[in-house]
Amino acid sequence: FAAYEGVKGGEFYTPSSIVKTIVAILKPFANCRVYDPCCGSGGMFVQSAKFIQAHSGKRGDIAVYGQESNADTWKMAK
Structure with missing residues (x-):
């Protein structure tokens, strides 16, 4: 997947197109909680915030x- 998007994957890389699809299916809403047990650099969190912002919500x-x-990847997600 990573090579298809033109990027080099890390240990386990989930391409942004897959993350965007997952977020579109889940449809996070205001005041919800998003949990990613293997969050990597936080791509799921970023896309969830963008989804809410695009649908008349606030990123926070x-x-x-x-x-x-x-630990280094966790620091990026934080």
Whole structure:
């Protein structure tokens, strides 16, 4: 997937097109909680916030929770 999008994947990379599709299916809403058990650099959180903002909400209207075993990647997500 990563090569198809023209980027190099990391340890386990989920392409933004897949993340956008997942977020579009889940349709996060204001005051919801988003949990990503393997959050990586936080792409799911970013796309969820963008989705809410695009649908008349504010980026801060969601609470995000996640974990990441790679400390450097976790710092990027934070």
